[in-house]
Amino acid sequence: MAGSGRLALRTLPGPGWVRGSGPAVLSRLRDAAVVRPGFLSAAEEETLSRELEPELRRRRYEYDHWDAAIHGFRETEKSRWSEASRAILQRVQAAAFGPGQTLLSPVHVLDLEPRGYIKPHVDSVKFCGATIAGLSLLSPSVMRLVHTQEPGEWLELLLEPGSLYILRGSARYDFSHEILRDEESFFGERRVPRGRRISVICRSLPEGMGPGGPGQPPPAC
Numbered sequence: 001m002a003g004s005g006r007l008a009l010r011t012l013p014g015p016g017w018v019r020g021s022g023p024a025v026l027s028r029l030r031d032a033a034v035v036r037p038g039f040l041s042a043a044e045e046e047t048l049s050r051e052l053e054p055e056l057r058r059r060r061y062e063y064d065h066w067d068a069a070i071h072g073f074r075e076t077e078k079s080r081w082s083e084a085s086r087a088i089l090q091r092v093q094a095a096a097f098g099p100g101q102t103l104l105s106p107v108h109v110l111d112l113e114p115r116g117y118i119k120p121h122v123d124s125v126k127f128c129g130a131t132i133a134g135l136s137l138l139s140p141s142v143m144r145l146v147h148t149q150e151p152g153e154w155l156e157l158l159l160e161p162g163s164l165y166i167l168r169g170s171a172r173y174d175f176s177h178e179i180l181r182d183e184e185s186f187f188g189e190r191r192v193p194r195g196r197r198i199s200v201i202c203r204s205l206p207e208g209m210g211p212g213g214p215g216q217p218p219p220a221c
Contacts, residue, residue, distance in 0.1 A: 017163075019188060020155040025147075032171035033145060035157050036095065039164035040088065040135060047084050048200060049137050056111050056198070071181075072116025077106035088135075092202050096133035096166045101204045104128065108201040114139075114194055117181035120146060123172065129204035131168040136161055139195035142187050145175040158187045 017035040020026045040048070059074040081089065093103060112118070123132070136159040143165065147153040155175070159165055167177065180186075182194035 017158045018155065019158075021153055025153045025155055029145070029155055029171050029175075032167065032169045033155055033157060033175075034166040035159065036164040036166075037160055038162055039091075039095070040162040042162070044084075044088055045137055045162050047082075048088065048135065049198065051082055051085055052078075052109055052111075052198060052200075056109070059111075061111075061113050061116070069119050069121040070110075070112075070116070071119070072113040073110060073118075075108065075110045078109055079106045081107075089200075089202065092133050092135065092164060095164065096168075096202065097131055097204055101129070101131060104203045104205055108203065110199045110201065112141075112179065112197045112199075114196050115182060116197075118177075118179040120144075120176040120178040122148060122176050125173075125206055127203075127206070129206045130172060131166065131204040132172065133164060133166045133202045134159075135200040136163050136165070137198040137200065139197040140192050141194055141197050142180045142185050142192050143177055144180060145171060145177045147175050149174075156187060158192065 017037055018026070018033065020029070055076055055078070056074055059076065061072055061074050063071055089107065097103065138161055140158070140160045143157040143159055145155040145157070145167075155171075157165055171177075179197070180194075185192045185194045
């Protein structure tokens with residue numbers, strides 16, 4: 001199984017931020033599950049973290065989620081940002097979304113405690129459209145995608161602090177995704193110790209919906 005380090009695994013060309021069960025799934029998701037390491041500079045990561053911390057600190061970590069997808073988390077929806085953070089989010093939009101895609105106006109911010117995790121799930125199309133893009137802050141983590149009909153087909157993404165991940169199309173609809181808990185957090189044979197992790201998630205608008213969004217709980221990513 002993914003993460004065991006005992007299988008002969010294929011990795012995409014490059015430094016190895018994506019690995020999977022075989023060449024077919026790597027080819028299929030080459031443009032649908034993307035990691036861009038080092039998207040943020042250390043200063044930009046600090047800018048986002050410092051802006052988010054006061055609001056997150058007012059919230060308690062929770063252990064029950066409305067769809068049972070997340071454990072050990074706190075979250076918020078944020079629409080107002082500093083000028084520096086808005087510039088970062090504009091770069092995310094340019095990198096991850098097409099010119100015809102409209103983004104949901106609130107940005108989803110998810111804070112996982114060191115022992116927190118996200119269970120396998122497929123986001124509802126009612127809450128976001130075809131593309132999700134997330135910035136990872138503070139701690140590395142491993143995201144695992146598994147085909148909902150063929151569980152032998154899987155992909156893993158190494159999400160280091162400052163990286164940007166993009167899920168679109170088939171990766172959104174045909175694969176579940178999860179963030180591995182600390183004791184399972186391996187990327188191949190490499191141990192990826194989990195600490196506190198903040199993700200800043202931009203989402204495209206569901207088809208036929210106005211820019212104000214669905215007025216429903218956001219997906220877990």
